[in-house]
Amino acid sequence: MAMIRFDSVSKRYPEGHEALSRASFEIDEGQMVFLTGHSGAGKSTLLKLVMLMERPSQGQVFVNGQNLRNIGRLKIPFLRRQIGVVFQNHQLLFDRTVFDNVALPLIISGCPHQEIGRRVRAALDKVGLLDKERNNPITLSGGEQQRVGIARAVVNKPPLLLADEPTGNLDPQLAAEVMGLFQQFNQVGVTVLIASHDIALIKSLSYPIMSLKGGQVTRQPATEAEVPFDG
Amino acid sequence: MADAQGAQRRQSRIRDMLAGWRAHHGEVARNSFQRLLATPVSSAMTWLVIGIALALPASLYVGLINMQALGEAWDSTARLSLYLKMDVDDARGKALAEALRKDSELVAVQFTDRASALAEFRAISGFGDVLDGLDENPLPALITVEPVAGLSAEHLGQLQQRLSALPEVESAQLDLEWVQRLYALVKLGQRLAITLAALLALGVILVIGNTIRLAIESRRDEIVVIKLVGGTDAFVRRPFLYTGLWYGVGGGLCAWLVVAISLWVMSGPVARLAGLYGSEFSLDGLGLVATLLLWLSGGLLGLAGAWLAVARHLGDIEPK
Numbered sequence A: 001m002a003m004i005r006f007d008s009v010s011k012r013y014p015e016g017h018e019a020l021s022r023a024s025f026e027i028d029e030g031q032m033v034f035l036t037g038h039s040g041a042g043k044s045t046l047l048k049l050v051m052l053m054e055r056p057s058q059g060q061v062f063v064n065g066q067n068l069r070n071i072g073r074l075k076i077p078f079l080r081r082q083i084g085v086v087f088q089n090h091q092l093l094f095d096r097t098v099f100d101n102v103a104l105p106l107i108i109s110g111c112p113h114q115e116i117g118r119r120v121r122a123a124l125d126k127v128g129l130l131d132k133e134r135n136n137p138i139t140l141s142g143g144e145q146q147r148v149g150i151a152r153a154v155v156n157k158p159p160l161l162l163a164d165e166p167t168g169n170l171d172p173q174l175a176a177e178v179m180g181l182f183q184q185f186n187q188v189g190v191t192v193l194i195a196s197h198d199i200a201l202i203k204s205l206s207y208p209i210m211s212l213k214g215g216q217v218t219r220q221p222a223t224e225a226e227v228p229f230d231g
Numbered sequence B: 001m002a003d004a005q006g007a008q009r010r011q012s013r014i015r016d017m018l019a020g021w022r023a024h025h026g027e028v029a030r031n032s033f034q035r036l037l038a039t040p041v042s043s044a045m046t047w048l049v050i051g052i053a054l055a056l057p058a059s060l061y062v063g064l065i066n067m068q069a070l071g072e073a074w075d076s077t078a079r080l081s082l083y084l085k086m087d088v089d090d091a092r093g094k095a096l097a098e099a100l101r102k103d104s105e106l107v108a109v110q111f112t113d114r115a116s117a118l119a120e121f122r123a124i125s126g127f128g129d130v131l132d133g134l135d136e137n138p139l140p141a142l143i144t145v146e147p148v149a150g151l152s153a154e155h156l157g158q159l160q161q162r163l164s165a166l167p168e169v170e171s172a173q174l175d176l177e178w179v180q181r182l183y184a185l186v187k188l189g190q191r192l193a194i195t196l197a198a199l200l201a202l203g204v205i206l207v208i209g210n211t212i213r214l215a216i217e218s219r220r221d222e223i224v225v226i227k228l229v230g231g232t233d234a235f236v237r238r239p240f241l242y243t244g245l246w247y248g249v250g251g252g253l254c255a256w257l258v259v260a261i262s263l264w265v266m267s268g269p270v271a272r273l274a275g276l277y278g279s280e281f282s283l284d285g286l287g288l289v290a291t292l293l294l295w296l297s298g299g300l301l302g303l304a305g306a307w308l309a310v311a312r313h314l315g316d317i318e319p320k
Helices: A043-051 A073-080 A098-108 A113-126 A142-154 A172-187 A199-204 B002-038 B040-075 B090-101 B114-125 B128-132 B153-164 B177-218 B220-228 B233-276 B287-316
Strands: A002-012 A018-028 A032-036 A058-063 A083-086 A160-164 A191-195 A209-213 A216-220 B080-084 B106-112 B142-147 B169-174
Touching (some): A002 A043, A002 A191, A018 A058, A018 A191, A018 A216, A032 A199, A043 A058, A043 A083, A043 A191, A073 A083, A073 B220, A073 B233, A083 A142, A098 A113, A098 A142, A098 B220, A113 A142, A113 B002, A142 A160, A142 A172, A160 A172, A172 A199, B002 B040, B002 B233, B040 B177, B040 B233, B080 B153, B090 B106, B090 B142, B106 B114, B114 B128, B153 B169, B177 B220, B177 B233, B177 B287
Parallel strands (some): A032 A209, A160 A191
Antiparallel strands (some): A002 A058, A209 A216, B080 B142, B080 B169, B106 B142
């Protein structure tokens, strides 16, 4: 089954710029896919369409079996709870601890109190920041902040994980560590879509690549045959 | 069997959700109160503004119930004084008094003959020497009557006319005109209080709305993140509604304090004034019901102001 399906989707902005032009593609459940393209090619727009931060001008988007056209404004939060998102600028809140930042999605979805502590620590453990739970994120390094953002994205175990330039501000070694984390989540069944223009890093990993050019999506099979790809 | 287990599991999940929701409300309520305490000066100023705005109509209300109490105290002893003509002798006056005792509209009739009237006047006025110089008693005989309780002002006026038409009666005086004027004043005051309360309530809503607008602005980043990770509108609204509630309830408390302190300041002079009139009158306070009502209306106005701000401004903040 497709986790994400775009069916000849166009997105024009009021000022006339067309970010996507009848783009069609599918990402199957459990896949990990990179999305590349020069800046301004529409990578962020594509992710925003998946999260319903934007709506397409034409065409249809399906996420986890739901036609997003049928999801009204009031139901958007429930779609977003199925999607973990990692941002380049990590979007952490500096008025609370690392623990409280990661706990936010659980509190929002009404998770029982005891459960919150358990799951937040599990997520922080996974990204290697269990000892920093009482810190304010502002005291952490860039790489650590990004890992807190990842912990928050996966804490309520979403089936789909989106990342927008997650390694944009990181040096190569930290970037590789962060990519390693995404690979781990993918191995336990999470569908992962990572927008990045770090071609060198992408090429070093053997996952399928979608490139955006002129509003169209073209897929290249995985660089090495070890990851099956049925595009 | 499996179905029963499933139903049980579902039930316990709903229970968990409810418990989580309740805990979240408690936490948000506590948290938004702590935020207010974290900026004590600006919060206290807002509370005071709301308190003074609510205290004005509340004090007017207290003033009115006290005036009404004063009016009622006099009303229950409304009396008519019938001054008899000078040529009516005591025997005829007594006979008239007897006749009036049978009148169904009167409950008490007291006859004061001319000699007793003079004695009483001499005792009270201190004009004894002047009276001694007069050749004859200048005072008429007097019949004081008390109408049955609960007569309307109009009815009392008719009674006065009927009694003054009696042949023995020179004039009938109703000691009630000032009570009627007082009632008219109280009525006017009530209108004034309602108008003032409505205007000031609007003012409170706007003050709280503006304060909440600033709070929303200062928590913009948080709102964006909450919306990104799937927070509903209700979730985003909740802390601001509680903040509005706390502003309103705190303002209600301030208003109560302002009224209580004003009453306390005025109670001494009022007691002295009442003492001069030989009255036991003392100021009534707000009372329990009115106090609760003051708090409740403070809280409701706070919520309303917060709703206004939230409805206007939260929609503008969307993740970009």
